Amino acid sequence: IMLLCPPVTSQRMQGLLLLIFAKYFHLPFLRGVQTETTRTGLGGYWGNKGGVSARMSVYGHTICFLNCHLPAHMENSDQRMEDFESILQQQQFEGQAATGVLDHDVVFWFGDLNFRIDDLDMQVVKSAIDNNKFPMLWEKDQLNMAKDSETVLEGFQEGPLKFSPTYKFDVGTNTYDTSGKKRKPAWTDRILWRLRATAPALGAGKRGSISGLTSGTKVTQHYYRSHMEYTVSDHKPVSSIFTLQFPYKVDIPLxxxxxxxxxxxxxxxxxxxxxxxxxxxxxxxxxxxxxxxxxxxxxxxxxxxxxxxxxxxxxxxxxxxxxxxxxxxxxxxxxxxxxxxxxxxxxxxxxxxxxxxxxxxxxxxxxxxxxxx
Missing domain, CATH: 2.60.40.2840 (Immunoglobulin-like)
Structure with a gap:
C-alpha cells in the first residue's frame, strides 16, 4: 500500500486501459511523459486489438510501458507477432532520446497477448495442469517458442509460469471452458520486460529473477502470479511486482x-x-x-x-x-x-x-x- 499514489498518465483504446501511478516524491523526477495508441483490429481501423503505451524519463532513465491485445485463436501465432512488430513500428515518441518503444532503457510489455499451447491435446494439457507439470507446457507455449526464432523478441524476459493457465474459464467459476468450443487452456495473459544493452545474466536470487544493464540498472521481479478468486471474466488476472534500481542521472527537482x-x-x-x-x-x-x-x-x-x-x-x-x-x-x-x-x-x-x-x-x-x- 503506497502512502501517496497520484496518477502520472493514462491511455485508453476501447477495452485497453493503461494507468500509471507514482508515489508523490517521485513526481518531480518523472519527465517527458508521452502516450501512444495503435489500432490493429480490422486492418488498423478498429481498436479492439492493438496497443497503448506510456513512456517517461525516471531519474534520467527512459522507461516505456506497453499494453497489448493481440489476435486470438490457436492458428494466429504468426499474426500475433506481425501485429506486435506493427505496433512497435508505429509507436514513435517525440524527442531525441528513445523515439521508439525498444529504444528505452527499460520496457514492460504486458496484456492479453493471446499466445496458446501448441501440439498437445486438451486432455494432456489438463492433466499437466492438475498435476502441476507446468514445464512440459512451457515447451509448447507459442510465446516461449517464438523467443527462439523472432528477432524482435530478443532481450525480452519473463518470470516462470508457475501458475495455471489463465484462459479460458466458464464465467463465474474456476472451471476451464465447458462450452461447445472447449478452448484449450493457455497462458494468454503475460507480463514481460526488456533491458536495452543487457549485460551477462546475473542469475536468480532467492526473492526473484534479476537482470541488469551495463549502466548499472537492475530489474528484480519479486513475484509473478494469477488471481483465481476473480470470476467475472473468462480470463484470470495476472500481476507482478518489480523493483527497479539505477544510479541517479537526475536528482535535483526542477x-x-x-x-x-x-x-x-x-x-x-x-x-x-x-x-x-x-x-x-x-x-x-x-x-x-x-x-x-x-x-x-x-x-x-x-x-x-x-x-x-x-x-x-x-x-x-x-x-x-x-x-x-x-x-x-x-x-x-x-x-x-x-x-x-x-x-x-x-x-x-x-x-x-x-x-x-x-x-x-x-x-x-x-x-x-x-x-x-
Missing part, C-alpha cells in the same frame, strides 16, 4: 519548495521556492496545498498562482502566501506541490508538514481585520 515544519496560524502560510536554471516557467503555474493521501494534481485543498513578475527575473528565490480562504479549517498532514502548466505535471514537492490552524486563530485574524478597517 522546482525546490521550502516550507516550515508547521503552520500554526494564517501568518505562517508562506512558501518559498527556487527553480533550476533549465526550467521553463509559465504564468499559469501554481502551488497547491495537498492533504497527505491525494490522488490527483487537482485534489488540492487550496492553491496560489506562482505568477512571474518582471522583478522576478533576477531573483533566485521566490515567495507565495496562502490566504485564509486557501487553508483547511482544521489540522492535518499536508504537502505543497508546484504544478507546471508547460509540462502538465507536478515538478516540485515538499516533505509532509503539519497544518494546525484552529478556529480561534481564524477568529483572531478576522478581528484584526475588523480593527484595521
Amino acid at each position: 522546482v525546490t519548495i521550502i516550507v516550515e515544519d508547521e503552520w500554526n496560524c494564517v501568518a505562517d502560510a508562506i512558501a518559498k521556492f527556487k527553480m533550476a536554471p533549465n526550467f521553463s516557467r509559465s504564468s499559469w503555474d501554481w502551488i497547491g496545498l495537498y492533504k497527505v493521501g491525494f490522488k490527483h494534481h487537482k485534489d488540492y485543498v487550496g492553491y496560489v498562482w506562482a505568477k512571474q513578475e518582471e522583478a522576478d527575473f533576477h531573483r533566485q528565490e521566490h515567495e507565495v502566501t496562502f490566504t485564509e480562504e486557501e487553508l483547511p479549517k482544521g489540522s492535518g498532514d499536508f504537502i505543497l506541490g508546484y504544478y507546471s502548466n508547460n509540462m502538465s505535471t507536478i515538478v516540485g514537492v515538499t516533505e509532509p508538514f503539519q497544518v494546525i490552524i484552529t478556529l480561534h486563530c481564524f477568529l483572531e485574524v478576522k478581528t484584526m481585520k475588523c480593527v484595521l478597517s
Whole structure:
C-alpha cells in the first residue's frame, strides 16, 4: 500500500486501459511523459486489438510501458507477432532520446497477448495442469517458442509460469471452458520486460529473477502470479511486482519548495521556492496545498498562482502566501506541490508538514481585520 499514489498518465483504446501511478516524491523526477495508441483490429481501423503505451524519463532513465491485445485463436501465432512488430513500428515518441518503444532503457510489455499451447491435446494439457507439470507446457507455449526464432523478441524476459493457465474459464467459476468450443487452456495473459544493452545474466536470487544493464540498472521481479478468486471474466488476472534500481542521472527537482515544519496560524502560510536554471516557467503555474493521501494534481485543498513578475527575473528565490480562504479549517498532514502548466505535471514537492490552524486563530485574524478597517 503506497502512502501517496497520484496518477502520472493514462491511455485508453476501447477495452485497453493503461494507468500509471507514482508515489508523490517521485513526481518531480518523472519527465517527458508521452502516450501512444495503435489500432490493429480490422486492418488498423478498429481498436479492439492493438496497443497503448506510456513512456517517461525516471531519474534520467527512459522507461516505456506497453499494453497489448493481440489476435486470438490457436492458428494466429504468426499474426500475433506481425501485429506486435506493427505496433512497435508505429509507436514513435517525440524527442531525441528513445523515439521508439525498444529504444528505452527499460520496457514492460504486458496484456492479453493471446499466445496458446501448441501440439498437445486438451486432455494432456489438463492433466499437466492438475498435476502441476507446468514445464512440459512451457515447451509448447507459442510465446516461449517464438523467443527462439523472432528477432524482435530478443532481450525480452519473463518470470516462470508457475501458475495455471489463465484462459479460458466458464464465467463465474474456476472451471476451464465447458462450452461447445472447449478452448484449450493457455497462458494468454503475460507480463514481460526488456533491458536495452543487457549485460551477462546475473542469475536468480532467492526473492526473484534479476537482470541488469551495463549502466548499472537492475530489474528484480519479486513475484509473478494469477488471481483465481476473480470470476467475472473468462480470463484470470495476472500481476507482478518489480523493483527497479539505477544510479541517479537526475536528482535535483526542477522546482525546490521550502516550507516550515508547521503552520500554526494564517501568518505562517508562506512558501518559498527556487527553480533550476533549465526550467521553463509559465504564468499559469501554481502551488497547491495537498492533504497527505491525494490522488490527483487537482485534489488540492487550496492553491496560489506562482505568477512571474518582471522583478522576478533576477531573483533566485521566490515567495507565495496562502490566504485564509486557501487553508483547511482544521489540522492535518499536508504537502505543497508546484504544478507546471508547460509540462502538465507536478515538478516540485515538499516533505509532509503539519497544518494546525484552529478556529480561534481564524477568529483572531478576522478581528484584526475588523480593527484595521
